[in-house]
Amino acid sequence: MAPDDRAGVPPPSGLSRRDLLRGTGLAVAAGTVLRAGRDAVAEDAPAAAAGVRTQGPGAVEVTLKVNGVVRKVNVEPRETLLDVLRLPLDTTGAKRVCDRASCGACTVHLDGQAVYACAVLAVDAEGHDVTTVEGLAAGKGAALVEAFVRHDALQCGFCTPGMVMACAAAIDAHGPDLTMDQARAATAGNLCRCGTYPHVLEAALTAAKAAKGR
Amino acid sequence: MAEGKTEDKVKLGIVTPGVGDVVREVTIQREDDDPVTWGVDAKLAVVGKETPRVDGRVKASGAARFTADIRRPGLAFARIVRCPFGHAKVKAVRLDRAKAMPGVLGVLDLKRGRATYAGAPLAAVCAETETQLDDAMRAVEVDLEPLPCVVDATDALREDAPRVDPKRANADLPAGGRGAAPPEAVAKALAAAEVKVSATYRTQIQTHSAFEPHGSVAEFGADGGLTLWTSTQGVESVQRDAAQQTGLPVGSVRVITEFMGGGFGAKFGTTECDRAAMNLAQLTKRPVWCMNDRREEHLVGGNRPDSVQALTLGGTKDGTLTVITGEVYGTPGNGTGGAGAANTRAYDIPAQSVAQFGVSTFTAVGRAFRAPGHPQGFFALEGMVDEFAHAAGLDPLDVRRRNDKHPIRRLEWPLGAKRIGWAAHRRKVPGSDPGPVKRGVGCAAGVWGNAGGGGWRIDLVLGRDGSVVVRSGVQDIGTGTKTLLAVLVAEELGLRPEAVRVEIGDSRFPPGPGSGGSTTAPSMGPVARDAGAKARAAVGALVAKEWGVEAGPLTFAAGQVKGPGGKATTFAKACSLLAPEGATVTGRRRPNYAGFHGTVGGVQFAQVAVDVETGVIRVEKVVAVHDAGRIVDALTARSQVNGGVIQGISYALYEERLLDRTSGDMVNPTLDTYRILGMADCPEIDVVFLDVANGMNNAGIMGLGEPATVPTAAAVANAVFNAIGVRLRELPMTPARVLGALAAARKGGAK
Numbered sequence: 008m009a010p011d012d013r014a015g016v017p018p019p020s021g022l023s024r025r026d027l028l029r030g031t032g033l034a035v036a037a038g039t040v041l042r043a044g045r046d047a048v049a050e051d052a053p054a055a056a057a058g059v060r061t062q063g064p065g066a067v068e069v070t071l072k073v074n075g076v077v078r079k080v081n082v083e084p085r086e087t088l089l090d091v092l093r094l095p096l097d098t099t100g101a102k103r104v105c106d107r108a109s110c111g112a113c114t115v116h117l118d119g120q121a122v123y124a125c126a127v128l129a130v131d132a133e134g135h136d137v138t139t140v141e142g143l144a145a146g147k148g149a150a151l152v153e154a155f156v157r158h159d160a161l162q163c164g165f166c167t168p169g170m171v172m173a174c175a176a177a178i179d180a181h182g183p184d185l186t187m188d189q190a191r192a193a194t195a196g197n198l199c200r201c202g203t204y205p206h207v208l209e210a211a212l213t214a215a216k217a218a219k220g221r
Numbered sequence: 222m223a224e225g226k227t228e229d230k231v232k233l234g235i236v237t238p239g240v241g242d243v244v245r246e247v248t249i250q251r252e253d254d255d256p257v258t259w260g261v262d263a264k265l266a267v268v269g270k271e272t273p274r275v276d277g278r279v280k281a282s283g284a285a286r287f288t289a290d291i292r293r294p295g296l297a298f299a300r301i302v303r304c305p306f307g308h309a310k311v312k313a314v315r316l317d318r319a320k321a322m323p324g325v326l327g328v329l330d331l332k333r334g335r336a337t338y339a340g341a342p343l344a345a346v347c348a349e350t351e352t353q354l355d356d357a358m359r360a361v362e363v364d365l366e367p368l369p370c371v372v373d374a375t376d377a378l379r380e381d382a383p384r385v386d387p388k389r390a391n392a393d394l395p396a397g398g399r400g401a402a403p404p405e406a407v408a409k410a411l412a413a414a415e416v417k418v419s420a421t422y423r424t425q426i427q428t429h430s431a432f433e434p435h436g437s438v439a440e441f442g443a444d445g446g447l448t449l450w451t452s453t454q455g456v457e458s459v460q461r462d463a464a465q466q467t468g469l470p471v472g473s474v475r476v477i478t479e480f481m482g483g484g485f486g487a488k489f490g491t492t493e494c495d496r497a498a499m500n501l502a503q504l505t506k507r508p509v510w511c512m513n514d515r516r517e518e519h520l521v522g523g524n525r526p527d528s529v530q531a532l533t534l535g536g537t538k539d540g541t542l543t544v545i546t547g548e549v550y551g552t553p554g555n556g557t558g559g560a561g562a563a564n565t566r567a568y569d570i571p572a573q574s575v576a577q578f579g580v581s582t583f584t585a586v587g588r589a590f591r592a593p594g595h596p597q598g599f600f601a602l603e604g605m606v607d608e609f610a611h612a613a614g615l616d617p618l619d620v621r622r623r624n625d626k627h628p629i630r631r632l633e634w635p636l637g638a639k640r641i642g643w644a645a646h647r648r649k650v651p652g653s654d655p656g657p658v659k660r661g662v663g664c665a666a667g668v669w670g671n672a673g674g675g676g677w678r679i680d681l682v683l684g685r686d687g688s689v690v691v692r693s694g695v696q697d698i699g700t701g702t703k704t705l706l707a708v709l710v711a712e713e714l715g716l717r718p719e720a721v722r723v724e725i726g727d728s729r730f731p732p733g734p735g736s737g738g739s740t741t742a743p744s745m746g747p748v749a750r751d752a753g754a755k756a757r758a759a760v761g762a763l764v765a766k767e768w769g770v771e772a773g774p775l776t777f778a779a780g781q782v783k784g785p786g787g788k789a790t791t792f793a794k795a796c797s798l799l800a801p802e803g804a805t806v807t808g809r810r811r812p813n814y815a816g817f818h819g820t821v822g823g824v825q826f827a828q829v830a831v832d833v834e835t836g837v838i839r840v841e842k843v844v845a846v847h848d849a850g851r852i853v854d855a856l857t858a859r860s861q862v863n864g865g866v867i868q869g870i871s872y873a874l875y876e877e878r879l880l881d882r883t884s885g886d887m888v889n890p891t892l893d894t895y896r897i898l899g900m901a902d903c904p905e906i907d908v909v910f911l912d913v914a915n916g917m918n919n920a921g922i923m924g925l926g927e928p929a930t931v932p933t934a935a936a937v938a939n940a941v942f943n944a945i946g947v948r949l950r951e952l953p954m955t956p957a958r959v960l961g962a963l964a965a966a967r968k969g970g971a972k
Contacts, residue, residue, distance in 0.1 A: 083352050090351065099290035100283020102482075104432045105515050109893040112432060144282035156277035159856045162864060163699025164280030164287075165432040165482030171281055195901045198892060200432045200483050201699055202867025203860060204903040 062130055069133045073098060074142025082129045089113045089124035091132075092139060100140035100168040104198075111197030114169035115139050121176035121193075140168035148175050151214040160210035162201035173197045174211040178218055185215035225253050231260040233817040233921075236269075236851075236912035240632050247916055249814045255747075256713075256754045258814065259851060259921055261914040266778060268712045268920075269912065271856035275704045275723060276480070276697070285480040288452045291438040293508035297326050298354045299347040299501050301493055302361045303517065304336040307583035307885015308370035308383065311336055314344050315362040322360050324353030326505040329497060336365075337385055337555045338585045339886040340520035345497040347505055370583035372880040374527060374552040374560075377580045385555050385581035392550070392580050394557055400545070400565045400573030410544035410572035414535025418608040422532070422601035423951040424562075424934075426552075426878040427525040428518075429590055430897060433482020435522055436512025439498035446473040447502075451495055452512075454484040455735030456694050460728040462491040467499055478696040478726040485868075486589035487523025488698075489735055519890035523588035524878060526551040526560040530601040532575070534609050540620045542609070544572040551597075553579050556586030563598035567666040568606075568624040583885050589737060591865070592669065592927035596872055596934050600952060603665035603935035607942060611651070617939065618643055618664055630666060630822030633846040633911060637664065640844040640907055641826035652946020657834045660841075663939025667823035667931030669924065672813045672850070672917030673743030678731035679808040681710065681752040683760065685801065687793030689714065689721045691752065695733025695745055696726040700926055701857030702741055706749040708853050709920060713753025714760075715777030716792060731807070739924025744810060746853060747918040752808025759806055763798035764790065816916035821923045823847040825866065825932040829940040833963055836956030840870050840904040840937055847908070850915035850923035862908045862929040869933020871898035874953050 063084035070079050073096060080095045089106075092098045092115070101124050104112040108126035115124045116138040144152045151174060154160070161167040177193030178185055190211040199207070229251065234244035244261050251257065259265065279285045304311070316328040329345040336343070344361050348354040369383040376382060377391040384391055402410075411417065437451035447467055453459045456476045464471040481488075491499075498511040513522060532547035551560035560579035606624075610617035622634050638644070646662045654660055682690040691710055697703045707721040714721075724730065734744045757777055765772035768788050776783045783789045796803075826844040831837070843866050852858050875896040879889045889895045915921040934952060941959075942948045947966040949958055 086352060093290070094351070097292055098283075099286065099292075102287075102432070103289065105892040107515075107891060107893070109891060110432070140281075140283035144284075152278060152281045155281040156273045159274055159277065159860045161274070161277060161280050162701075162860050163432065163483040164276075164285055164480060167281050168283045171283075191900050195899060198432075198897055198899055200430055200485075200868075200897065201860075202864035202871075202898070204867065204900050205863050205906055206860060207900075 067130065069130055071129070071132055071137060073137045074139060084128065084130050086129045087125050088115070088127040088129045088132045088137070091129040092124060098139050098141055102165055102168060104165065110166070111173060112166045112169040114172040114197065116172060116176060119179060121173050140171050143172065143175055150217045151175055151178065151210070154210040154214035154217070158206045158210040158213065160203055160206040162203050166197060166199045170194060170197050170199065170207050174207065174214065177211060178215045181215070183215050183218055185212060187212065226250050227253050229257050231258055231916055232262060233914050233916040234261055235632065236261050236914050237910070240636060240911060243628065243632065247815065247817065249916055251814060252811050255811050256750055256919045258916045258919050259914055263914065265712060266715065267708050267718055268851065268853055269855060272704055272708050272718045272854045274701055274857055275707050275718060280480065287433055287480045287482050288437060288450045288478070289433060289512050291450045291510070293438065293440055295507050296438070297347050297349060297505060297507040297509050298351050299345055299497055299509050299511040300354055300358060301331070301342045301497055301517070302344040302346065302358060302363065303520070304341040304343055304365065305339060305884065305886050306336065306365060306367045306370070307339050307372055308368040309336045310334070310366040310368060311343060311363070312366055313364040316344060318362060319346055319357045319360040322353065322357040324349035325357045326507060327501050329500055337583050339884070340517065340585050342493050345501060347501040347509055367884070370885040372582050372584050372882060372885050374550060374580040374582060375529065377552065377582045385583055391582070392578055394553070394560065394579030394581060400575055402572040402574040404574070407544060407546050407572050407574050411533065411535055411546070414544055415538040416609060416613045417533060417535040418605060418612050419533040420605065420608060420950055422530045422604055424528045424597040424600060425876070425952050426527045427590065427872050427876045428878050428895065429485045429487035429523040429588070430518065430895070431483035431485055431487060434513035434515070434518045435488060435492045436494040437498045438508060438510045439502040440508035441502055441506070446475065447499065448475045448477065449495065449499065450477045452481055452488060453478050454488045454696060454698050454737060455490065456696050456726060456728050457732040458489060458735055459491055459495065463495065463499060466491060466496060467503070474728070476728040481696055481698045481726070484698045484736070485591045486593065486737060489737065515892060516890040519878070519895060520887050521585040523590065524585070525590035526553045526587040528562045528597045530562050530564055532564065532601055532605050534605040536609060538613055540610070540613060540615045540623045542568055542570045542624045545570050545575065546573070547575050549575055549577040550580050552582045552584065553587035554582060554584040559587055559589065559593055561594045562601060563594040564602040566598065566668050567602060569626050584880065591868065592931050595931040596869060599665060599667065599931050600934045600938060603932070604938055604948065604950060607663070607939045608948065621664070621666060625666065627668065627822045628818055629848045629911060629913060630824060633822055633824040633848070636909055637824045637826045637844045637846040640909060641828060641842065643826065646828060648943050651943050654944070658830050658832050659944045660828065660830050661940050661943030662826060662828045663936050663941070663943050664824060664826045665932035665935035665939060667825070667928050669739060669821050669928035669931065670819065671738065671740065671743070672816065672819065672923055673740045674813055675734050675744050675810055677733050677744060677748050677810045679706070679745070679748045679752045680731055680805055681756050681808065682803060682805050683756055683796055683799060684803045685797050685799050687796040689716065689756070691721060691723045691749065692730040693725045693733045693745065694728050694730045695741060696736060698736045700741065700861060701854060702745065704857055705742055705746055705853050709746055709749035710753035713750060713757050713777070714792065716780060739927040742853065743850070743918060743922040743924055746920045746922040748808040748810045750920045752806055755806035755808060759804050760795050764795045767798060813917050816921065817913060818915060819917065821848050821850070821928050823928045823932060825936040827936040827940040829937060829944055831941055831944045831959065833945060836959035838874055838941055838954055838959060842905045842907065843933070843936070844907045844909065845929065846911065847925065847929060848911040848913050849925035849928070850913050850917065851921035852910050852912050853922060855910065858910065858925055859908045861925045863906050865926065865929025866906050866933050867898055867903060869930045870904070870937060872952065873934035873937045877953050
């Protein structure tokens, strides 16, 4: 899988986030009385009939390994990995910006692959190694963080954790010979509103070169 | 001379070598205790160098807690139920069912009789968890009667268009005319003009799309005081608003914005989220988190008004511009102002008179957006200058240089022209490249004020161990304010910037300005310099006494304090002479001085490649030549310019708020359907600074954030004309518009 291909992981739960995308505010058809009543979690009847394990609709206990630490946490199957990282686990580095796999601010690593945490259900992260920017920065990503600082590869800093994670995946994939085009492709799924892209590319290349002796 | 004042003769002007010897001696009258402003020959240790952002590490490692990341014991979650129609009678909002949902802690009825924009708040719901909140939001029942609406400024001008304010016409909003030449002078100049061009330029509505949405966490303490963590560009004004809205004294309201994820002009004063969080926190006696989601942010989080600019520009056939006139309108939504376009600001055209008015529509209010009025105004103005040059058979760069009287920008044109290779790359016959991918170059000017001001203060706390802490209420919205303050204090004390701890974004510290108009750096930088100078004087006096020498000749550099006769000590040891509690000094902002020049310029050059078969425009390179008085940190300053250029290209090519004409709702309220420039679209950007000792304040600092985005869309559009020989007068320049313009030109033979 290319490092910028954040399709997510296969969903062992049999639930896809598409089915469960939370509506925001009101879903409105016409005037008159509006009741956007849709049950929170749909029964996955065909899946159940086919003998597929289903979870929910209530909270289930999952065991997540985040930055090397194993944590048991109760989550509803509709909750994304991003939601669970940010709230019950209080790991707030990954940011919620678009909440629909468009901007990359929530990028984390799942078994070393960059994924959008807003597009992975928390129940599907069970059994995988989750690394967030906090874990990366405290370990093998320290040099990359320093390169971000030295090149000023951030302004407001809100997209930055995602940018760091995308760059780290690119460096893992390509090593010290990381090219500008590879760095560009690896971060093409990460948007920045302040417009810090040129400095991000510089930081990625500097950090890749520094990774040579690793 | 007035008491307490001193006069100095200071050499002010261009610091950057090799661009022209533009320096003059200026007499500056300053308050006695304000440091003498830095002239062109000032020897500076850290100012002007590349200083890494002092909070870069905490942001890049994910440790920075933005408002959305604030967690408090018992934190509850709230969101706002919003109207999905541009115009509706709100007959009822029924909250009983929502209130009975699991985990719901409180609800607010926010309805007013009539909703006049999609996104108008109807109710707010607060629950224990976000999933419970989602379910409860769906249980809110609203009874709406959609009414006729109009969302487009031109449509809203029709006689039969529904009125946003039933008592007055939609077009009655004054936006302020630009240029006040009397009609007879304009008519005379038009009659005398040897070359005249007339055209209508259109710009779209752009949403701010800051990545951190508007929102806050509100918590009332046991003492009844309020703490509000909020994403704002104005800590001080939010504190005032919040006090007024809760009925608390200002002293019982604490506002904290330690890290702030972008604003671009959209985040001043309390918002619906702040008010909902405060009210629900009061109601539920819990800390309440309430932030917009992306859709709400697009809908109601702020936007740059659109514009329709019908202009006529005239001049002599040798290229002197003599007259500009026309009419401009745009919509600030259902708000009341800010829809103008600054299309007369670059050149001193003798007869200028452009009427401007705003048009009400059933859409959320426009807000100040990075250089309000300027990117749209300069897109039209600089397009017209290009059209004029083309009609007169002149090089558009020559026309600009001929008419430009800005003393700094005059030096920037040749610098930029050289860096883009104007002479070699400009197509003398626009659109003359063979093959389907055609290249061209274009350029445009920018301008912006100002030198800041205000009566702001900074506290600087010196410890006996040599620690230095700077405290101010001012917020850092991503521009690098923390770093700027650290650099200026470090310069005075002879320290490295990282040795200065900066604590800002908290209303408990001395108040700072709202971050608007690119005034934060010029308003607060001089205060930091003053605080640093006062701290140096405090330590210097103690060292001089210890050594039995005069304090005047002591130097503070490279962490050392040195005196006559080889006397030397470290800064930390010098601070051990302080009283046990250390020392606190206060820096003050003085009124601006008569400096070198009161505005900043800036010019940009773009090179584009346009595929005339697909209509796709690629910006390949931008040369951005900018000045902002004294550049304090060359690294974060470069980031500012990169950002201005990138937002400008994004505005020129991609961004557009699309509304459904029937319902008034936004049809692209996401970051995949509302496109902003991404990594793959990003050109090479060559940032060139013209460093100016400008003397308007003690550090000679001017603002940079806004000027960097003023010329970009115009420069790109002019480059597109040079590449394809057909002018695009409407933003964004999408492939469809490029192909449409090419087809129209083929059909009509007109350009």
